[in-house]
Amino acid sequence: MKQYELGEWDLSELAKNPKSSAFQKQIKDLENQAKKFEKIKSKLNPKMSSKQFKMILQQVEEISHKMSKIGGYASLAYSSNTQSDEATSLMTQMSKLGSEISNKILFFDLWWKTQVDEKNATRLMKETGELKEYLTYKRLFAKYALSESEEKIINTLDVTGISALVKLYDKITNAFEYKMKINNKTKVMTREELTNYVRSTNPKIRETAYKTILTKYTENKGVIGEIYQNIVLNWKNEGIEIRGYKSPISMRNIGNDVDDKTIESLLTICRKNSSVFQKFFLQKAKMLDMKKLERYDLYAPAAAKIKEKNYSYNQSVNLVFESLGKFSSTLEEFARKVFNENHIDSSVRPGKRDGAFCSTLTPKITPYVLVNFTGKSRDVFTLAHELGHAVHSQAAQDRSILVQDAPLPLAETASTFSELLLYDNLSDKISDDQKKIMLAEKIDDLYATILRQSFFTIFEVDAHNLISKGTTIDEISKTYLQNLKEQFGNSVNLSDDFGIEWSCIPHFYHTPFYCYAYSFGNLLALSLFQRYKKEGNDFVKSYIDILSAGGSKKPEKLLSEHGFDIRSPKFWQEGFDYVNQQVKTLSSLN
Incomplete structure (x- = not known):
């Protein structure tokens, strides 16, 4: 049986060496593709064929994929050593490149939001499949969009403005x-x-x-x-x-x-x-x-x-696999891929970013997970949490890069659900005291x-x-x-x-106002978990369907299709009823 040991991730799938000619070629290819895309500008017309429109979207997907890959490399290398001057410099360089690429393709986004009438928009979206809701959602931003030159200025200044401030906070702390x-x-x-x-x-x-x-x-x-x-x-x-x-x-x-x-x-x-x-x-x-x-x-x-129980890293990894596997072998396989491809950074070391996260770069690449594992039971739950994110991304891996990521409020659902599965699994194996x-x-x-x-x-x-x-x-x-x-x-x-x-x-x-996503995701996960407890295996397909939607549907709509009305206070109260029940159970154990 494979033994899992603490260590650093392998980023070679993204880039072998940022100083190499191969990495420079990756950048050049991306820049060339963005330049080529700019030529589309003169051909944009609300009356264009839906086939032409679809081809433009495919080019946007390709550029996004390439940018995510090299930008992701810089970001992950920096997270694993925030004190490295080389990693910091590369991060700055890639932020600048990201801004330049965004500026080059920005015109299409603005054209779609502000210059296509409703009738032609409906016609052009007919053959876009899973992107239809995403494109409709984009048009909601029309009233908040600025002119192309103004948007370019904001993108450019963000690199030395807001992004630089955030980086400064990280570097200091x-x-x-x-x-x-x-x-x-x-x-x-x-x-x-x-x-x-x-x-x-x-x-x-x-x-x-x-x-x-x-x-x-x-x-x-x-x-x-x-x-x-x-x-x-x-x-x-x-x-x-x-x-x-x-x-x-x-x-x-x-x-x-x-x-x-x-x-x-x-x-x-x-x-x-x-x-x-x-x-x-x-x-x-x-x-x-x-x-x-x-x-x-x-x-x-x-x-x-x-005495608090300590867990070895190997034991922890296998417990998480087992918990996911009891629910669905598909989800367990997704979690195993992160380890099989060495996309996890788990050891604690100076300069490494605090906390934990899961980074999904593109649907074609298995997510990367960072944890700081010290052997406490909370570390086992953190591992389950971040692998839940990785599972969520992979469930939606057949989606376009434009809609793979779930919107923020749904982004914490699979992570919390994975923790609940782990708790359920562990509570069968431990004494009343534990x-x-x-x-x-x-x-x-x-x-x-x-x-x-x-x-x-x-x-x-x-x-x-x-x-x-x-x-x-x-x-x-x-x-x-x-x-x-x-x-x-x-x-x-x-x-x-x-x-x-x-x-x-x-x-x-x-990320200002990010935090309510945790409350949202946790209360939603509690409701989903209670449904699972009632329905057993019949619920598994419904759950995987919710995850596999990624960001292709509005949260209110996606969840209402599965019987959840998240606009209603009653829905959120159900989550608190579950917590209240847990508090009573603890009282009965004392």
């Missing part, structure tokens, strides 16, 4: 070294390594770990706060003032092809159900023999007297991925509003603290040092 005393010895750690101590059984160590992280961000709040304010102002200037979107979050909603009403409904229900998790935190305090949790204790092992630990951890995780993420989004709405009117970094931190007070009510004691925590959240910088 990934270079942070954290010094903490463990058993009278000072250890120098990455944030990833230090985060393990947030889950220590020792309350003093938990507190010190948090304070070590928060102090580092407080010391640098001037710079990283200024970066955030400028990112938010850029979002406002371009989105609201230049393009005319209704609100900052509306920009993300329209980009996600989801209605404002659906997201309002989701956030309202999350806010209304904060008491579900508050009950859990009060219960967890009892399990830890405390009167009340401090915020430092939030992720403390709930059964501190029971089950108590795992269930408490699972509810911790549901808090972190549902309630916490929705309150992150509520904070972002407030922060964008404050910054647009002119504010200070300290006022942003006060607003964040207020947000935490509403989340926890009287269930957790909050200290003021958590006010700066917002600046530790990369999503606020990388």
Whole structure:
């Protein structure tokens, strides 16, 4: 049986060596194809044949495929070593190239959005198959589109503007070294390594770990706060003032092809159900023999007297395969491909990006997965989560590159569902004591991925509003603290040092308003999982159908075809009913 070992990924399928003539040829081919595409401009006519239109779309797909491949190489090489000057330089070079290519093919996008009448648009879309909804969705942006020259300016300035600010934030924060005393010895750690101590059984160590992280961000709040304010102002200037979107979050909603009403409904229900998790935190305090949790204790092992089980990397990989395989052999095969092709980077090392992600570059290439594996049970769940993303992409691999990726709110569905399958599988193999630990951890995780993420989004709405009117970094931190007070009510004691925590959240910088996608995906996955529990194997086909749609259908439409009305508050409440049930089950194990 194959043994899986920690290591780095192999990016040679994307590029052998960025300094080689072969890589330069890849760039040249792409540039030549984009130049050739520019010549189409004079032939564009709403009355063109649907066959001609289809051929143009195929060229867009080909250019996207080539750009994703070389841009993806640069991005992944940078993630595996953010401190490498070579990787940083290549990343900058490829961002610039991406901007130039986008500018060269931009005219077609603008023509389609703004210059084709409804009658001809309907005729041209007739033979585009899976791209029909994507093309219809594109036309929704007509009222937010600018002239070609204006769009080119924005694309060009983004490379040294917003993208550069995000890269600067990453470079500063990934270079942070954290010094903490463990058993009278000072250890120098990455944030990833230090985060393990947030889950220590020792309350003093938990507190010190948090304070070590928060102090580092407080010391640098001037710079990283200024970066955030400028990112938010850029979002406002371009989105609201230049393009005319209704609100900052509306920009993300329209980009996600989801209605404002659906997201309002989701956030309202999350806010209304904060008491579900508050009950859990009060219960967890009892399990830890405390009167009340401090915020430092939030992720403390709930059964501190029971030794936490460690998992080897090989054991973890096989557990995830087994969990997916019990549900569907197809999904297990998809997960195995990531390892068979060595598209996974799993070891912890200095300079490597924190956290975990899955990167899908094109339908023709198996996704790449990055994790920082340290052997804790949460690492096994992270592995299941990221492989869930990889499974989702591969389920939609027969789609065009233009519609393979699910819109953001659906993007967390397969990842969360994979975690639920893993939990289901593991709970059959462990003792009641171990089950108590795992269930408490699972509810911790549901808090972190549902309630916490929705309150992150509520904070972002407030922060964008404050910054647009002119504010200070300290006022942003006060607003964040207020947000935490509403989340926890009287269930957790909050200290003021958590006010700066917002600046530790990369999503606020990388992708404003991304976070509600976690709440959306998790609550949706809970509903799908409950359906699976009722219907058993009959549900498998329906689930794979949802994944294989990729981004070819609007979320509301796709899910309504499978009996889910996501505009309704009742739908989101069902997810919280499941969480409430888990809290009661934990109570019965104590």
